[in-house]
Amino acid sequence: MLKRFFSSTATLPESAAVPRHIAVIMDGNGRWAKKRLMPRVAGHAVGVERVRDIVKACGDRGVEYLTLFAFSSENWRRPQEEVSRLMELFVMALEREVEKMHRNGVRLRVVGDLSRFNERLRELIAQGEARTADNEKLTLTVCANYGGRWDILNAVNTWMKAHPGATEISEDALSAYLCLPYAPEPDLFIRTGGEQRISNFLLWQLAYSELYFTDTLWPDFDAAALDLAIASYQKRERRFGRTSEQLVQP
Numbered sequence: 001m002l003k004r005f006f007s008s009t010a011t012l013p014e015s016a017a018v019p020r021h022i023a024v025i026m027d028g029n030g031r032w033a034k035k036r037l038m039p040r041v042a043g044h045a046v047g048v049e050r051v052r053d054i055v056k057a058c059g060d061r062g063v064e065y066l067t068l069f070a071f072s073s074e075n076w077r078r079p080q081e082e083v084s085r086l087m088e089l090f091v092m093a094l095e096r097e098v099e100k101m102h103r104n105g106v107r108l109r110v111v112g113d114l115s116r117f118n119e120r121l122r123e124l125i126a127q128g129e130a131r132t133a134d135n136e137k138l139t140l141t142v143c144a145n146y147g148g149r150w151d152i153l154n155a156v157n158t159w160m161k162a163h164p165g166a167t168e169i170s171e172d173a174l175s176a177y178l179c180l181p182y183a184p185e186p187d188l189f190i191r192t193g194g195e196q197r198i199s200n201f202l203l204w205q206l207a208y209s210e211l212y213f214t215d216t217l218w219p220d221f222d223a224a225a226l227d228l229a230i231a232s233y234q235k236r237e238r239r240f241g242r243t244s245e246q247l248v249q250p
């Protein structure tokens, strides 16, 4: 049974040196490839390598939850060839990496509307999740065909079906039906690739996350770049609506 977390904004979290939960929009693969006169999909292939590095780096640094935006509900709008190649890369990554993840204590979760994926991919996702279900070092959540608005609507609709006749839903009830009920809300949000937008990522869960934007393109985002993001996070003062003075412990 996965442990459930309620909103982490209600009480002040311990000011941990390392964020417990990091959420990342891995952007810039296409531009990375274009700069090298390579097809966009070559950037995605290198991007997969960075996923492996960053999962390892997060584990080494004691991050407990890493959530990665791999494919948005809007990414179906891309050329058919690029979408197919992204699906192939996803299949290959699952085939190659699940055993390694398991050995390294990584628990894999894949969230989003998986019904649009082909059967092979859905099967690999189910197998990967089952294989790694009992691991505790780091929970890696991959958001695939995910959209923040879809997440909220899906939660409300599922909750309504489970509670016929009910007319009001609470924050805690809603949170429990969203895609990440097992994780505290992200402490640190990172977007690579220079754009400063959320692109329909975790709309509900990012309410009080510290935001970090970098021009570094995802295929160049290495452990040193992760450390810069964490260092920036460590300089922030998280107040959750309070004043600075209220944070001083007696």
Ligand code: IPE
Pocket: 026, 027, 028, 029, 030, 031, 032, 070, 071, 072, 075, 086, 193
């Ligand atoms: C992010 O890189 C990867 C996915 C959206 C799957 P992009 O493919 O968006 O790269 P840019 O933004 O075009 O450089």
Ligand code: IPE
Pocket: 025, 026, 027, 028, 069, 070, 071, 072, 074, 075, 195, 197, 199
């Ligand atoms: C966001 O990147 C989605 C992922 C990284 C999977 P995009 O590159 O698709 O975002 P927009 O559309 O430029 O905002």
Ligand code: MG
Pocket: 027, 028, 029, 193
């Ligand atoms: Mg992009």
